[in-house]
Amino acid sequence: MPDEKKLCLSGSGLTKVFGLGRQKTVAVDHVDFNFYEGEIVSIVGESGSGKTTLAKMLLGLLSSTEGEIYFQGKQRDISTHRKKQAYWKSIQAIFQDPFASYNMFNKIDSVLLDCIHMRGGRRLPRAKKMELMAEACSFVNLKFDEMTNKYPFELSGGQMQRLMIARIFLLKPNILLADEPTSMIDASSRATILSMLLNLVFETGMTLIFITHDLGLAYYVSDIIYIMEHGKFVESGSPDDVILHPKEAYTQRLINDVPKIHEEWDLS
Amino acid sequence: MSKVMLEVKNLTTKYITRFGEDIYAVDHVSLQVEEGKSLGIAGESGCGKSTLALSLMGYYFPPLHYTSGEIIIDGRNISKMDPDDIRRSVLGTEISYIPQSAMNALNPTQKIINFIEDVINAHDEYNPPTGIYDLAKESFEALGLSADVLQKYPVELSGGMKQRTVIAISAILFPKVLIADEPSSALDVTSQKMVIKMLKYMMEKKLIKSMIFITHELPLLYNVTDDIMVMYAGQIMEKGTSREVVFDSLHPYARGLMGSIIVPESGLREVKLAAIPGVPPNLKNPPAGCRFAARCKYVRPECEAGSISLHDIGDGRAYRCILSEKELREIYAREAEKNAR
Numbered sequence: 001m002p003d004e005k006k007l008c009l010s011g012s013g014l015t016k017v018f019g020l021g022r023q024k025t026v027a028v029d030h031v032d033f034n035f036y037e038g039e040i041v042s043i044v045g046e047s048g049s050g051k052t053t054l055a056k057m058l059l060g061l062l063s064s065t066e067g068e069i070y071f072q073g074k075q076r077d078i079s080t081h082r083k084k085q086a087y088w089k090s091i092q093a094i095f096q097d098p099f100a101s102y103n104m105f106n107k108i109d110s111v112l113l114d115c116i117h118m119r120g121g122r123r124l125p126r127a128k129k130m131e132l133m134a135e136a137c138s139f140v141n142l143k144f145d146e147m148t149n150k151y152p153f154e155l156s157g158g159q160m161q162r163l164m165i166a167r168i169f170l171l172k173p174n175i176l177l178a179d180e181p182t183s184m185i186d187a188s189s190r191a192t193i194l195s196m197l198l199n200l201v202f203e204t205g206m207t208l209i210f211i212t213h214d215l216g217l218a219y220y221v222s223d224i225i226y227i228m229e230h231g232k233f234v235e236s237g238s239p240d241d242v243i244l245h246p247k248e249a250y251t252q253r254l255i256n257d258v259p260k261i262h263e264e265w266d267l268s
Numbered sequence: 269m270s271k272v273m274l275e276v277k278n279l280t281t282k283y284i285t286r287f288g289e290d291i292y293a294v295d296h297v298s299l300q301v302e303e304g305k306s307l308g309i310a311g312e313s314g315c316g317k318s319t320l321a322l323s324l325m326g327y328y329f330p331p332l333h334y335t336s337g338e339i340i341i342d343g344r345n346i347s348k349m350d351p352d353d354i355r356r357s358v359l360g361t362e363i364s365y366i367p368q369s370a371m372n373a374l375n376p377t378q379k380i381i382n383f384i385e386d387v388i389n390a391h392d393e394y395n396p397p398t399g400i401y402d403l404a405k406e407s408f409e410a411l412g413l414s415a416d417v418l419q420k421y422p423v424e425l426s427g428g429m430k431q432r433t434v435i436a437i438s439a440i441l442f443p444k445v446l447i448a449d450e451p452s453s454a455l456d457v458t459s460q461k462m463v464i465k466m467l468k469y470m471m472e473k474k475l476i477k478s479m480i481f482i483t484h485e486l487p488l489l490y491n492v493t494d495d496i497m498v499m500y501a502g503q504i505m506e507k508g509t510s511r512e513v514v515f516d517s518l519h520p521y522a523r524g525l526m527g528s529i530i531v532p533e534s535g536l537r538e539v540k541l542a543a544i545p546g547v548p549p550n551l552k553n554p555p556a557g558c559r560f561a562a563r564c565k566y567v568r569p570e571c572e573a574g575s576i577s578l579h580d581i582g583d584g585r586a587y588r589c590i591l592s593e594k595e596l597r598e599i600y601a602r603e604a605e606k607n608a609r
Contacts, residue, residue, distance in 0.1 A: 047427075047456045156547075186313040186484040191528035191543035213456050216530035220537060243532045257457040259464075259487040260531050261514065267465055267491075 005036040014067035027053040029231035040208045042218035045228035051211045092173040096180040098160035102152035109148045115170035136166040158189040177209045219243045273478040274301040274445045279337035281323040291551045293319040295502040306479040308493035316502040317482045321449045360391030364443035368450045371430035374422040381418040428459030446476040498522045501559040508585040518587040
C-alpha cells in the first residue's frame with residue numbers, strides 16, 4: 001500500500017433522471033464519492049436502488065443528467081468514440097448475466113483474441129498470442145484446448161463468468177467494475193469465482209468496484225462499503241463498522257433480512 | 269411419533285435424451301417427511317434437486333421417465349397411478365409445487381382470480397365462481413395479501429408480490445405436501461424474508477401439513493427447515509437435522525458446501541473461503557464407485573472400486589462414504605488442528 005492514496009475515480013453531485021414530468025424517476029440522486037487506487041469498494045443496495053444505473057454512468061454507457069465524474073483527478077472526457085475507447089482501456093466490467101455478455105456468433109478464442117488486440121498486441125506472433133490466451137485460461141482453471149472451438153452458449157454459467165475473468169486478466173484495466181458477478185451462480189461455484197476475482201485484483205493491484213445486493217459478499221471482499229438507498233449513499237465506511245455496527249435504520253434492516261448461521265434470524 | 273405425510277422408497281427416475289441415452293438424475297432416493305415438519309434439499313446446480321422435486325409429484329412428462337420406487341402420500345401410493353388421475357386427485361390437493369421461476373407461472377392475460385378458478389376447477393370438483401372468490405379472499409387475507417390482488421393482472425404486481433401470490437395459490441387447496449423449488453432465489457433479501465415468513469406462517473397455521481424446500485443457499489435452509497438432505501449427482505450424500513448437517517457434517521461434500529457459506533457476521537473476514545474444486549460428474553456414465561471421488565480431498569483407491577451404500581447411523585442421520593463415522597471425525601479433527609497452527 002502506498003502511503004499516499006491516489007484518487008482513481010470520483011464523482012460530485014452525480015444524478016440520473018429517467019423520464020419527464022409526472023413520470024420522472026430519480027435513479028441516482030446527487031451522489032458524491034472518491035474511489036482510490038487499489039481499493040476494493042462495494043456498493044450495496046436492494047433492487048431498484050440505482051446501483052446498476054450508477055455503474056453504467058461510471059462505465060460511460062449512460063450520460064449523467066447532472067454532476068461530473070473525475071478520472072485520475074481530471075474531468076472525464078468521453079465526448080467522442082475514440083476518447084471513449086481510450087477510457088475503456090482503463091475501465092472494464094463484469095456483468096450479472098454471463099449469458100447476455102457475449103456475442104453469440106463469436107467463438108471463444110476470438111473473444112480472447114479481441115482482448116489481446118485491444119491491449120495493442122495486434123502485431124504479436126501467433127504463437128505468442130496463443131500462449132497469452134492459454135495463460136489467461138489457466139488462470140481461471142479452464143482448459144484452453146477445450147475452449148478454442150466452442151461458442152459461448154456451450155459453456156455453463158460458471159464457466160462463462162470465469163471466461164469473463166480471463167478477459168479481464170488479458171485486458172488488465174486500472175478499474176474493474178463487477179456488477180453482481182455471482183448472483184446467477186450457485187453458492188459453491190460462487191466461492192471459486194470470488195477467489196479468482198480477488199486473486200486477479202491482488203496480482204494486478206487494480207481498483208475493484210463491486211456492486212451487489214448480498215451483504216455477506218460485500219463484507220467478505222471489500223475495503224470500503226457504500227450502502228445505497230433510493231439513489232443516495234446513506235452510509236459508508238469500513239466493513240466492520242458498516243456491517244457489524246450499522247448506524248442507519250436502512251442498513252440495520254438490510255442486515256436483519258439476511259439469514260444467518262451463528263446468530264438468530266429475526267423473522268418477526 | 270407423528271404421522272408420516274410423504275414417504276419415498278428407492279425412487280429412481282431418468283431422463284431419456286433424444287439420442288436414447290439414459291440419465292439417472294434421481295438414483296434410489298428414500299426420504300420421509302412427517303406431519304408439521306419441513307425437509308430441505310441442498311446441493312450444487314445440476315445435482316438433481318429440481319428433478320427430485322418434479323419426480324415426487326408422480327406426474328411425469330418426457331424426457332423425464334419413472335423407473336422404479338414408491339411414493340406414498342399419507343398412506344396412498346401414487347407412483348403407479350394414471351397421469352390423469354394424478355392431475356385430478358393428487359396435484360393441488362395432496363401435493364403442490366412452487367416452481368423456480370414462480371413469477372412466470374402466472375398467465376399474463378388473465379386476472380389472478382380467473383387463474384385461481386382454473387386451478388381449483390382442474391384439481392377439485394366443480395365449484396361456483398362466488399365460492400371460489402370467497403375461498404381465495406379468505407386464504408389471501410390469512411396470508412397477509414390484500415384481496416385487491418385478486419382483481420389484478422400479473423403485470424401490475426411486483427416480483428416479490430407475484431411470488432407470494434403464487435405461493436398463496438399453491439396452498440389454496442390445503443395440500444399435504446408443499447414442494448418449494450428455490451422460491452426466493454430471484455428475489456432480494458427483503459422480499460425473500462417475506463416469502464420465508466409466509467411459508468413459515470403456512471406451516472404454523474397448518475394450511476400445509478409438510479414442506480420440502482429446495483435451495484442452494486445453506487444459511488437460508490438452516491433457518492427454514494427442520495431437516496436437511498444433501499444431494500450430489502442424483503444420490504443422497506447426507507441426511508440429518510439442520511443443526512447436525514450445518515455444524516457437524518460428516519460427508520466431505522457436505523463439509524465442502526459448508527465451506528462456501530458467506531454470511532455477514534463477525535469472523536467471516538478471517539475465514540478463507542474453500543470452494544470444492546472440479547465439476548459434478550456426467551450422469552450419462554456415472555463413476556462406478558463413489559460419485560464424489562474425483563473431487564474429494566480424502567480420496568482412497570477403495571473409493572473408486574464399487575458403489576457405496578448409505579450408512580444409517582440412527583436418529584434419521586445417514587451419510588454415503590466408505591469411511592466410518594469415527595475415521596471421518598478423526599480426519600476432520602486432524603485438519604482443524606493443522607489449520608489452527
